Amino acid sequence: MYASLLLANVGIHGCPREGFGLVVPAGGTTEMGEAVKLENFMEWATALGISDSPFINVDEDGLQGPNHPQPSSCLGKSLSISNFPNAGGRGLCAVRDLQKGQLILRVPKSALMTSQTLILNDHRLSISVPKCSLSSTQILTVALLNEVAKGKRSWWHPYLTQFPSNYDILSSFDQFEIQALQLDDATWAAEKALEKAKMEWKSATTIMEELKFKPHYMSFKAWIWASASISSRTMHIPWDAAGCFCPVGDLFNYAAPGEEQVLIGDFTAADTGARLDGEQSDAQSLRLTDGVFEEESAAYCFYARRNYRKGEQVLLSYGTYTNLELLEHYGFILDENPNDKSYIPLPPDLHSLCSWPGDSLYIQQNGKPSFALLSAMRLWTTPTHLQKSVRHLAYSGSPVSTVNEIIVMEWLVKECRLVLKSLTSIEEDKSLLSVMDKEFESAMEAKSALLGLTDETYAFLKNNGLLNDEIIDLPRKAIRSLDKWKLAIRWRVKYKMMLCDCISYCTRVINDLP
Numbered sequence: 001m002y003a004s005l006l007l008a009n010v011g012i013h014g015c016p017r018e019g020f021g022l023v024v025p026a027g028g029t030t031e032m033g034e035a036v037k038l039e040n041f042m043e044w045a046t047a048l049g050i051s052d053s054p055f056i057n058v059d060e061d062g063l064q065g066p067n068h069p070q071p072s073s074c075l076g077k078s079l080s081i082s083n084f085p086n087a088g089g090r091g092l093c094a095v096r097d098l099q100k101g102q103l104i105l106r107v108p109k110s111a112l113m114t115s116q117t118l119i120l121n122d123h124r125l126s127i128s129v130p131k132c133s134l135s136s137t138q139i140l141t142v143a144l145l146n147e148v149a150k151g152k153r154s155w156w157h158p159y160l161t162q163f164p165s166n167y168d169i170l171s172s173f174d175q176f177e178i179q180a181l182q183l184d185d186a187t188w189a190a191e192k193a194l195e196k197a198k199m200e201w202k203s204a205t206t207i208m209e210e211l212k213f214k215p216h217y218m219s220f221k222a223w224i225w226a227s228a229s230i231s232s233r234t235m236h237i238p239w240d241a242a243g244c245f246c247p248v249g250d251l252f253n254y255a256a257p258g259e260e261q262v263l264i265g266d267f268t269a270a271d272t273g274a275r276l277d278g279e280q281s282d283a284q285s286l287r288l289t290d291g292v293f294e295e296e297s298a299a300y301c302f303y304a305r306r307n308y309r310k311g312e313q314v315l316l317s318y319g320t321y322t323n324l325e326l327l328e329h330y331g332f333i334l335d336e337n338p339n340d341k342s343y344i345p346l347p348p349d350l351h352s353l354c355s356w357p358g359d360s361l362y363i364q365q366n367g368k369p370s371f372a373l374l375s376a377m378r379l380w381t382t383p384t385h386l387q388k389s390v391r392h393l394a395y396s397g398s399p400v401s402t403v404n405e406i407i408v409m410e411w412l413v414k415e416c417r418l419v420l421k422s423l424t425s426i427e428e429d430k431s432l433l434s435v436m437d438k439e440f441e442s443a444m445e446a447k448s449a450l451l452g453l454t455d456e457t458y459a460f461l462k463n464n465g466l467l468n469d470e471i472i473d474l475p476r477k478a479i480r481s482l483d484k485w486k487l488a489i490r491w492r493v494k495y496k497m498m499l500c501d502c503i504s505y506c507t508r509v510i511n512d513l514p
Helices: 032-047 116-119 123-131 137-148 175-179 183-208 220-233 280-286 323-329 372-381 385-393 404-421 425-434 443-450 454-464 476-510
Strands: 079-084 087-094 103-108 233-236 240-244 291-293 299-301 311-314
Touching: 079 311, 087 311, 087 404, 116 137, 116 240, 123 137, 123 183, 123 323, 123 404, 137 183, 175 183, 175 454, 175 476, 183 220, 183 323, 183 476, 233 291, 280 476, 323 476, 372 385, 372 404, 425 443, 425 476, 443 454, 443 476, 454 476
Parallel strands: none
Antiparallel strands: 079 087, 103 299, 233 240, 291 299
């Protein structure tokens, strides 16, 4: 089973709910217009040799070979585009039974959008970029905005029309939305992401001025959109740290990696995009069952990560992330994320007693303290003169003694309760979400539903100018803020639930001790 997603305005990797904001006029486009753009995109992708046939044979340039005429569509042999309302929105569906490890999509190198391809085909970019001192991601951001500004003149236009108009990554949060996260770690991550985006934008203004960008494309809003596109849509390639945009390949929705994910050292093959060395049989058995650029075929190849039945959504795992990290880089959270974790304040001297890194001392998604946290806590609660004699027990994951285990569990319960006490309750948050999940038709309706509920709802109305009775229609800014606010509340609910589950776990351990 794939994890269901909690989404705001936009789904994952190519799941737009509105028109492409930097191309179409404000107000979006009709469903018919979106259908036409999708049809044009699919024709464009097919002409480039993108195919979901595991038997396709192509020339070196990535186009159909002379003995293999161009198919009517790049999809239909293994996959089709479908809508999954409760699991990511638009995604890819299996049109037949698929076997784990089977090739299900191939995107030729010539169809990948990279900094290199954008620069080589634009004279002004090719002159300006070598003179600037920007990171690879900044260069791709500038190149993307430059391409978008061309509109229909861009060779990539059919693909660019499939980009979402908005993203809900942390760097797009304003101060109200950041504070709605409530937890210090989360607000710090959001503020850091926003500050980083502003610094990168400011340092890139010189080259954008040199390229004579129109004010619309030089704005911070445009920069956030472009950098969010890169953060949430690009895939790893070995020759550019910024990654590449992969048409059709970025239609896959996300699945959190499970225990079946092959690990290579400290990284998964999905993270590095690396192929495994060794004999062919070993490489075949350990081959990445997601997506990877393959030098020998000069294409990005996608493999079924598990067996799929006809009609199921086919998913892609592109890394191990907590919900906060998913929100930071992709703009969504998972309802059930096995890789989620929460942190609580720990004694300052605890770290000096063990070799465990700080980020390994956490509470797991199911509420159980991590192996490292339990080991460190058992050692910390042991009297100093006895720590050496019990260190082997603590490091092996075994309880030191019944009394020690009770002290550890009671300490964790106390700290979890202290954190929860400083925040709004889960019940309050869920009650607020039930009000916010109603589709507000006007500013007056939103004001009527939210005014007087909590200080937070008043702050939202004030932050978006909705206390003014003269405003009739709900402003676009308020709608976007509402989406991100709901994401923040849903994130903090999941975080608080982990702490509550930890309290329950520790209480059970204490009750089960002899």
